[in-house]
Amino acid sequence: MKKENVKILGIESSCDETAVSIVEVSKNDKGKILSNIVFSQIDEHSPFGGVVPEIASRSHVESLSPLIDQALEEACLKIEDIDGVAATSGPGLIGGLIVGLTTAKGIALGLNIPLIGVNHLEGHALTPILTNDISPPYILLLVSGGHTQLIMVKSIGQYSQIGTTIDDAAGEAFDKAAKFLDIGYPGGPALENLAKKGNNKKYNFPRPLQNSNECNFSFSGLKTSLIREAKKIEPINDETLADLAASYQEAIIDCIKMKSEKAIRNILKENQNTEIQYFVASGGVASNKAIRDSLTVLANKHKMKFIAPPIKFCTDNAAMIAWVGGLRLLRGQKDKLDIPARARWSLEEIKIREVVNE
Numbered sequence: 001m002k003k004e005n006v007k008i009l010g011i012e013s014s015c016d017e018t019a020v021s022i023v024e025v026s027k028n029d030k031g032k033i034l035s036n037i038v039f040s041q042i043d044e045h046s047p048f049g050g051v052v053p054e055i056a057s058r059s060h061v062e063s064l065s066p067l068i069d070q071a072l073e074e075a076c077l078k079i080e081d082i083d084g085v086a087a088t089s090g091p092g093l094i095g096g097l098i099v100g101l102t103t104a105k106g107i108a109l110g111l112n113i114p115l116i117g118v119n120h121l122e123g124h125a126l127t128p129i130l131t132n133d134i135s136p137p138y139i140l141l142l143v144s145g146g147h148t149q150l151i152m153v154k155s156i157g158q159y160s161q162i163g164t165t166i167d168d169a170a171g172e173a174f175d176k177a178a179k180f181l182d183i184g185y186p187g188g189p190a191l192e193n194l195a196k197k198g199n200n201k202k203y204n205f206p207r208p209l210q211n212s213n214e215c216n217f218s219f220s221g222l223k224t225s226l227i228r229e230a231k232k233i234e235p236i237n238d239e240t241l242a243d244l245a246a247s248y249q250e251a252i253i254d255c256i257k258m259k260s261e262k263a264i265r266n267i268l269k270e271n272q273n274t275e276i277q278y279f280v281a282s283g284g285v286a287s288n289k290a291i292r293d294s295l296t297v298l299a300n301k302h303k304m305k306f307i308a309p310p311i312k313f314c315t316d317n318a319a320m321i322a323w324v325g326g327l328r329l330l331r332g333q334k335d336k337l338d339i340p341a342r343a344r345w346s347l348e349e350i351k352i353r354e355v356v357n358e
């Protein structure tokens with residue numbers, strides 16, 4: 001692409017947020033967010049204590065078009081001013097992905113502009129470059145409702161996975177515990193708030209895989225032991241509820257900390273000739289203050305700087321999708337109109353897509 005700057009319309013619809021954003025991306029890998037709109041479907045899903053895929057898809061259909069108008073208006077742009085359209089094409093709930101991707105295809109076809117299908121995880125992974133003005137290489141902890149991964153971000157488009165979860169994601173550990181304790185939805189912020197009032201040493205929950213040398217996580221046993229403990233102390237009063245939440249969150253934090261430290265040690269050892277300045281956290285769970293505080297201490301211990309995007313860019317948004325779309329478009333990459341939505345799509349597979357596109 002010859003242009004020095006591109007204005008990208010981004011669409012995110014992989015889960016329970018319908019989001020539209022316009023980001024101006026320049027060839028020196030800097031971005032300016034011109035508008036960023038997130039419509040949360042929380043109210044529609046909360047009676048069920050979790051995301052109902054069918055409801056999510058229908059809601060995306062209803063809200064996407066007005067949100068696109070709103071994003072253009074906020075950016076003071078007309079649709080004709082857009083240079084490319086990017087949509088999350090995976091991983092995520094397939095119905096929602098199809099809604100966003102098909103809308104993007106329609107816009108690309110109607111305006112004869114490029115379409116870029118973006119990997120949602122790459123959106124989270126590259127957000128800190130947009131919001132915190134850093135550049136790779138960096139070590140990334142991607143912690144969301146569907147994923148928990150430690151990744152080496154070597155450069156834009158080059159990722160290697162150091163560890164992942166073998167069962168539940170960290171966000172699921174928060175959400176399932178909150179549902180069981182009946183403290184509100186979405187579970188992460190509800191549990192974090194309650195934990196602030198509790199004693200985090202009161203109950204001793206396990207730290208799964210703590211003796212393993214790998215950087216993989218496991219959270220499902222932790223949830224089971226919470227249920228067991230809670231049943232033992234029934235009836236639960238406000239104080240014990242807060243203590244359970246605080247002790248449970250502490251166990252999650254410990255697991256994240258232990259595996260992050262292993263990853264840092266391994267990567268620094270293997271890359272002694274490369275300066276890796278940053279330990280970065282992104283994804284919804286990275287908005288948790290106790291987790292941020294604990295990772296700041298960890299990064300400093302290893303003479304690294306801890307970076308996490310502002311909270312509204314940790315959770316799902318479309319600025320991250322427009323941003324990745326722009327980075328790719330300026331590198332000459334675009335997709336054909338027949339690209340599929342993909343429920344599963346790992347970050348490491350992106351390399352293959354790059355080769356195909358070159």
Ligand code: KG4
Pocket residue numbers: 015143144145146147170171172174175186187188189192283284285286287288289314315316
């Ligand atoms: O990145 P995200 O918005 O969506 C996915 O891609 O999954 O992450 C959502 C997840 C949910 O599991 C939510 O409970 C969790 O992030 N979360 C939190 C907090 N805020 C959101 N978990 C812990 N503490 C929080 N403050």
Ligand code: ZN
Pocket residue numbers: 120124144145283284315316
């Ligand atoms: Zn996400």
